[in-house]
Every structure is written in C-alpha cells, then in structure tokens.
Amino acid sequence: MEVKLPEFDSVFSIDCVIFGFEAGELKILLIERNEEPFKDWLALPGYIVEQNESIDTAAERILYELTGLRDLHMxxxxxxxxxxxxxxxxxxxxxxxxxxxxxxQKELRPVTQYAKKAFWHPVSELPKLAFDHSEIFKTGFNKIRRRLSYQPIAFELLPEKFTLTQLQMLYEAILSKKLDKRNFRKKMLSYGFLKELDEKxxxxxxxxxxLYKFDKRKYTKIFQSELTVEV
Amino acid sequence: MEVKLPEFDSVFSIDCVIFGFEAGELKILLIERNEEPFKDWLALPGYIVEQNESIDTAAERILYELTGLRDLHMxxxxxxxxxxxxxxxxxxxxxxxxxxxxxxQKELRPVTQYAKKAFWHPVSELPKLAFDHSEIFKTGFNKIRRRLSYQPIAFELLPEKFTLTQLQMLYEAILSKKLDKRNFRKKMLSYGFLKELDEKxxxxxxxxxxLYKFDKRKYTKIFQSELTVEV
DNA sequence: ATTACATCGTGTTAAATATACACATTATCT
DNA sequence: AGATAATGTGTATATTTAACACGATGTAAT
Incomplete structure (x- = not known):
C-alpha cells in the first residue's frame, strides 16, 4: 500500500556517504528505509535539516539518528x-x-523510526539505492579517490595500529589498482607521520x-598547512 | 529608513564568484544591492532559487539577471x-x-531591480561585502588556486589570442607568486594544447x-579523462 | 628437529620531471 | 643610430617516480 504524504515546499536535506574498511574490502554505510517514499529500499543515511541547525550540525545529528554513529568528522x-x-x-x-x-563491536542502531536498520555494504556490487543516491555515492567515491592521490586520508579507515600491508591494501581498494610494495612503503615512510611501534x-x-600508528600531529603539520591560503 | 520584509521559511539561494582578468589584474564581479537587507552594499551576484528550476539552471539565470552575463560554464x-x-x-x-x-565592450547591466549595477573589482583590496560573501569569496578563491595547480583552467580568463607572458602573469596573479619564465613556457608548451599562431x-x-591560442579539443582529451572514474 | 609454507622487509638503477639560472635578439621609439 | 623594453631560448643539477626479485622470518605440520 502506498502512503500519500503531503506535498511540501522547498526542503533541505543531508545525505551521508560513510566509508569504512573491513576484511580487506571498502564498504559504505546504508540504511533500510522505513518511510515513504522508497519504503523498504536501501539508501544512504539522510534526512531533513531543521530550521535552527547549521548544515554541518544537521549532518552529525542525522547520521547519529539513523545509524547510532557520532563524533566523526564529515x-x-x-x-x-x-x-x-x-x-x-x-x-x-x-x-x-x-x-x-x-x-x-559497536552495533549500528538507528535511534529514529525512519530507518529499520543500518549496516555496512561493500562498495563493489552496490544494489540500486533510493532517490538519486547511487549518483551521490558515485560522486562521493570519485572525490575520495581524487583526494587520496594528493592527501593521505586513508588512516581514518584503519584501526589504530596497522601494518603497512593493510595500509597498502586499503589504497588499492580505493584506487582500484595494484601498487608496488617497495615504492609504496618508501613513499609512505618518507612522509614522516607513520610511527613504527615495538609491536607486531x-x-x-x-x-x-x-605495527605502525599514525602520528596525527605531524600529519596535520605537513598537510593541513598546504590546503588554505589566507587572502 | 529600514524596510522590513516578511520573514520566510527555508530558502535556497545561489551566489556566484565570477573571476575575470583585465589589465594584469585578477578581478571578480560584484553588484551593488538595491534591496534590503544590505541595501546599497556590495555583494556577490546572488539570488533565490525558484521551485521549478534546478540549482545549475538557477545559477545561470540569476547571474544573467543581475549582471547581463550568460552562457558561461559555472x-x-x-x-x-x-x-x-x-x-x-x-x-x-x-x-x-x-x-x-x-x-x-560588453556592458554589464542588471535586468532586474535587485541590483543597481554590476562591475568588475580587483580581488586585491576587496571591500566588505554583504552577508557572508567575503567568506564565500575566500573559499572560492582557494578552490581556484588549488585547482589551477593540477588543471590548466586559466585559459578561460584570457582573450582568444594571448601571449605566453600574459598567460604567465595570470598564473602569477592567481597563485600569488612569481614563476620562472623559461620553466613556465617549457611546461605549458609541453602539454601540447597551445597552438602557436602566425600572428604577433x-x-x-x-x-x-x-600569439597563441588554446586548443580546446586537445585540452579536453588530456585533462577531462583524468577527472572521473566510472564505478 | 626438519621441512614446507606464507608473508615480511629490503635497494638499485633508469627515466621522467622540476628547478635554477643569464643573455643575445628583436621591434619600437626618439 | 642608439636607447629602450620585452621576447625567446638551453643546460646542468636535483628531485621524484617507476620498474623490478629474493633472502629472512615466524608458524604449522610431520
């Protein structure tokens, strides 16, 4: 049965493309919708912005409400x-x-009734998504790829301690191509923000x-300053 | 006298940062507002999006209405x-x-009453602008700079026929730094999309x-394909 | 204890690209 | 004819990227 909702005027919404990496695969976060339109379809976590919140704030709130995830930098x-x-x-x-x-460990659990559930889905073989969410995903994925080639953003996807092989696999997953092991290591280490641990x-x-960990300080020092020029 | 306008609900608008290059200086397009709020202030060309137009379409329409300029790729x-x-x-x-x-030659002329006039203003020494338009400008300028370093977008600012020195001056204006003449020329010519004319x-x-001109075909061939990856 | 296995960790050479740097040439103007 | 002002050009060095293979190490099975 199709439920007819009232038509509305101009509305803003937020949609989130949240990437994660698990079992050697790149994944994104999807929800199963519990509202018309596209009830029961899979979709990116997204909802409507309130009058009294900035879009950045709305993005955080909405992601939390639909998936239970919070405090991430979007x-x-x-x-x-x-x-x-x-x-x-x-x-x-x-x-x-x-x-x-x-x-x-952490369970994904929607805190509103707008989503039935939230879960990780591999980016390869994504199903059809509600609205224009497939296009939104594609645009986002391309941005990430482009960005990865000039900024090391992959650390955010790995556990705190990781091996160089894991890091390389992640790069390969995002860029969809094989990289040379020796050259990859040489380059990553040359940046100087990987800290070698006394652990295996x-x-x-x-x-x-x-195992290595990522030294956020050095990273910020090296890469953040390149980004913006004061006018 | 301050005119009180009705409060409104959620509204989308478009604001445009249009760069031009003239007399060795980088400029942007500003309007003088003819409406509250910020009546008589200088601002970026911008207005409200209609219900039945996409934002891309709205951007074109709004720029045209406020400045008389049309058919540019925003x-x-x-x-x-x-x-x-x-x-x-x-x-x-x-x-x-x-x-x-x-x-x-082409006169800038608003076709609505929302702007009193439109004109080019050097990006150095911009005055205070209405709303958060100074911030919008700054963000846009930084994007352009970043983009210029990996994509040759500067040709859109020059007349059809230009000299290499003019091109270099433009790069220097956008990047705010001096470049080496010989290296600059070598690199630009190496791309292969500059066509040397039989003219001076x-x-x-x-x-x-x-004089040179820009071979859009070759340019597209070389640079467009790098941009997107099909998923 | 030996062996088989799977992944780790490492260095060199060649090619391409980026950087630094100075002066003779050419057209115009007086 | 000479002064002026910008054009147009080449080389040497340093840096970055790319290509490429194998011995070392720890685990597990026998």
Missing amino acids: EQFHTFGEVNRHPQGRVITVAYYALIRING QKGVSYRAAK | EQFHTFGEVNRHPQGRVITVAYYALIRING QKGVSYRAAK
Missing part, C-alpha cells in the same frame, strides 16, 4: 539540486562524506608484520 | 548553511564559480610577442 562534497530528485517535492540535498574505522601483528600463521 | 564549489548567515531567516546558499574573459601582438612599443 565534510560536505556536493549539493544535488535537480528539480525532480525527490518524488514528493523540491528537496535539495547537501552530501557529506567521512572515512571511519569500522568498529566490529598477532594471531597470524606466518611471519608477523610490524 | 561550477558549484561549496554550500553555506550557517543558521544566521541571512538576517531575515534561514537561507542556505550554494556557491558557484566561473572563470571568464572580461569583454571590455599589436600596438606595443617594444618587440611584439607571438
């Missing part, structure tokens, strides 16, 4: 404003992305690799 | 959504930029420089 990447992108009226949506560490990988049935 | 670069950025209510604005050739600069009181 960045807006594009605004989608085709007239008929929403079947019930004019909705312009600002799309945000974030890269986060998938924490297996555990529980593998072969020679364990060294 | 690109959205950021959306500004602070709650109080507009004194009369909630207005979220999508900012667009474009780089265009300043055509001295006219009307200078010194040795005239060769």
